[in-house]
Amino acid sequence: MTSESTLLYDLIGGDARVRELVDRFYDLMDLEPEFTELRALHPTTLDGxxxxxxxxxxxxSGGPDLYIERFGHPRLRARHLPYPIGVSVRDQWMQCMAFALQDIGVEEGLRDRLITSFYQTADWMRNREG
Structure with missing residues (x-):
């Protein structure tokens, strides 16, 4: 039986599509002025x-555990605590990801499902009020 998380990886389109999504996300963040506050929290080069x-x-999403293999448990909140993440940054991250999902052609139902999941995590990452 295939788990829901594995289905996400497959539904997204596997390795190449996950990379395409990430690249589009960071391209938008780097290019669009509406993501300036979010971009400012990142290093000069976005490769890492x-x-x-x-x-x-x-x-x-259910594919290979590439991050865990390199760094261990993600500890997302702890790793992001040094960065001021408030509602504005959360919303910029979400809008950038929503655009990236749409731009690479993720089907609407799957896109909505991913946005809901991403929002829960993005909101949990907030460590500032504004």
């Missing part, structure tokens, strides 16, 4: 950030 999100999403 791209890889880490790709590795994380691979395992999170």
């Amino acid at each position: 950030s791209r890889d880490k999100l790709y590795w994380f999403l691979s395992g999170w």
Whole structure:
């Protein structure tokens, strides 16, 4: 029997599509002025950030646990505590991811399901009020 998380990886389209999603997400963050506050929290070059999100999403969605193989448990909240993440940054992250999902052609039902899951995590990452 296939688990729901494995189905997500397959439904997204596997390895190449997860990478495409991450690359589109970071391209949008780097290019669009509406994501300036979010972009400012990242290093000058986004290569490492791209890889880490790709590795994380691979395992999170049911594919290979690439992040865990490299770094161990993700400890997402602890790893993000040094960065001021408030409602505005959360919303920028969510909008950027929603655009990326749409831009790479993720089917609407799956896109809605992913956005709901991403929102729960993004909101949990907040460590500031604003």
